[in-house]
């Protein structure tokens with residue numbers, strides 16, 4: 007089916023979007039949620055399993071207190087209220103990657119409720135309401151072989167790996183976000199970015215979207231101005247920050263074209279496709295499974311001690327947004343300059359470079375200049391460019407000490423990125439050092455004077471401008487490692503001009 | 504020496520400790536007895552001859568090495584097939600687990616080994632512990648040693664029958680609505696349901712998580728108490744396990760055996776009077792009440808108005824939990840798999856496996872529970888049943904402000920003939936009328952023989968407050984000291 011999608015500007019002129027995000031975060035605890043199996047990524051299939059996470063008859067879950075603590079810290083960082091008493095619940099449905107055919111989750115008694123997260127979009131602060139933060143267990147992974155779709159229907163064989171089954175998973179659900187108009191995709195992306203940074207600052211997860219430790223579902227609906235909110239769709243499989251933005255945008259366009267044609271939106275799950283940027287329908291929610299939630303009878307209720315929660319709250323690290331504001335002040339940057347640092351993903355890199363001894367201005371110059379340019383050219387993240395903050399600080403130190411000039415420093419940096427070693431090593435190995443020893447330089451000048459007697463005479467006779475030719479000759483013999491002004495002064499001095 | 508199979512666990516342990524017999528000899532004697540009579544009784548689903556003899560040799564070797572062993576070292580024990588046993592088949596009486604050999608031991612079985620007891624094998628039960636007669640076992644009914652045409656109770660009929668047939672001096676059961684106590688009553692043996700959380704459920708194949716309680720079965724109250732002490736206590740692998748020491752049930756049983764109940768107040772539940780119980784059962788019970796009075800107990804009537812709703816509440820809560828607990832039996836990871844011919848879809852294979860693997864009573868309860876938990880019905884059924892549960896707990900709490908323990912007949916009727924109640928589920932459910940309230944409350948209950956009706960055993964139930972298991976042992980041991988143990992006719 008090919009339909010011509012309306013232009014985005016027209017869509018946001020006619021409709022108002024309401025978005026919402028559900029984010030799943032795999033916690034970085036050492037052990038699984040309800041057993042002692044390790045949680046590290048990878049490993050041969052079904053090697054990190056035990057009777058509990060395989061759901062063998064008779065086995066019982068025991069809740070991981072580190073996971074509960076991490077969830078409460080997330081809730082606190084998102085300004086939520088922490089439940090004084092709550093329970094796990096069973097979510098019942100049959101699927102082979104769920105060992106017990108129910109998932110231990112939380113239903114109407116989540117651990118954290120009613121918070122918010124402030125995010126910056128185009129210099130404006132948008133407050134995103136947080137509905138709930140709850141704790142559950144992850145499922146295994148199923149591989150359906152032999153079917154056309156890779157889905158369970160039509161597969162000739164289904165293989166299941168339970169290594170991931172039972173890894174603690176935190177679900178963070180926003181309240182509906184209305185009123186973002188044309189910025190809806192940017193708000194969605196800014197939220198997930200900010201959330202990721204918050205989670206990283208808490209140290210509760212490695213938040214890697216590509217490995218699935220941070221997963222995002224995006225809800226989108228459109229309505230005419232002044233009318234009730236529209237029917238929403240839930241887009242799954244959104245696996246990068248860029249995809250979050252694209253998925254919202256793509257779904258807004260698709261829904262608008264359906265509505266424009268007089269159709270209605272089906273409440274359904276849709277799958278996002280990274281390659282095309284489109285969404286396609288999945289399971290219809292109108293025939294939704296009845297999960298038959300009920301309180302998990304194998305686990306005792308959670309009753310976090312308020313004093314302990316207060317301790318956790320007091321010990322929270324500085325949150326990224328406040329941290330950034332503090333850095334901006336310390337670095338003396340305008341909002342616009344700070345924004346370009348943020349856009350380049352260079353905040354932490356510059357911070358670390360400054361910590362290693364460089365001035366904020368120099369650190370920013372290298373990361374936003376030469377290194378960002380190379381990152382863009384090669385399509386890698388700035389943090390993965392191959393140069394460390396310590397190396398950049400070392401490089402700047404060599405410049406400040408007069409050992410490298412600007413051009414040479416760039417060459418050395420190329421060597422650093424290429425993995426040739428530290429700036430000092432590269433400088434030495436490549437023989438790149440400003441020739442400041444006047445003895446060696448005087449010899450080179452005398453050599454140039456001797457080789458060009460006619461030019462030397464001109465200079466002696468007062469035609470000082472002719473010195474340029476001799477400077478060029480000296481720079482050539484010193485392979486550019488001399489300071490041009492010093493060379494010129496020396497020539498004039500030797501010729502008594 | 505007299506036949507060790509006729510001895511109590513206490514006697515056997517004494518002989519083994521004194522070196523007058525060995526664990527191997529004791530074990531062999533019981534294996535021989537099983538070989539001789541189990542064809543008639545069918546108490547065992549699996550006899551682990553090799554494992555039992557190896558365990559017995561180990562006990563003898565440890566003793567020879569001068570190791571200090573517990574009070575039950577060398578005593579054989581039969582284990583209900585609801586508990587996982589590493590490498591030893593565990594079926595829960597169901598076809599769906601036929602041939603499954605668990606890779607791990609339940610906590611109870613681990614503690615049995617640590618106590619130096621010798622596991623003889625696994626006993627028959629109603630499929631997934633759902634039933635009151637053992638007739639719902641997928642492997643055929645167990646017979647009552649008192650009359651092999653009658654049921655041995657259920658779901659733990661195998662464990663109770665093994666005791667009454669002298670195939671084992673000790674057995675383990677599990678009690679969700681009466682599955683230890685009711686079989687104890689109808690076989691003339693002792694069965695105790697500990698406080699919920701007083702014994703670990705780790706490795707107990709779940710029927711109803713909030714009710715299931717493993718516990719001891721024996722022919723005497725003291726033996727039951729010794730077994731209770733050996734298996735009880737906190738287990739970090741069961742979140743619902745209570746982090747407190749087991750009440751001193753052994754001392755309580757010894758105190759009760761002196762026959763003095765002076766200062767003990769016992770309550771008779773008014774609502775249980777006359778309702779549903781056979782006249783012969785009531786006669787035996789009333790006689791036992793007289794005996795208890797003579798032993799010094801003060802008897803009062805206590806009204807527990809919400810007990811009448813216990814049965815319906817139970818038949819919503821237990822099936823609801825079971826519908827979820829039994830979802831894992833799908834043929835994917837363990838047990839039976841049906842229809843995996845390369846053409847059928849995964850969903851079809853899961854469905855065919857469950858269709859073939861579960862018996863009719865299990866399916867009935869899964870359907871009942873699935874319905875009760877459905878969106879739109881949850882509040883009316885599961886939610887309402889939980890409220891009833893709270894009210895029943897309040898009845899118990901109020902009662903225990905006035906009395907030390909409650910007493911009642913264990914079950915309304917003596918062992919009924921095989922097949923008499925299988926066609927009407929409700930008639931079967933009535934067997935647990937007097938035992939279910941205790942499960943909903945979570946307190947302990949014990950059944951002790953109190954006499955005969957029409958030549959068949961009648962049990963008296965003692966119910967105590969949570970974590971006051973010792974009280975029920977004291978009362979039961981006192982009654983036992985007066986009434987004596989019951990001996991069935993020879994097989």
Ligand SMILES: [Zn+2]
Pocket residue numbers: 038041042043054055056057058059060172
């Ligand atoms: Zn595990």
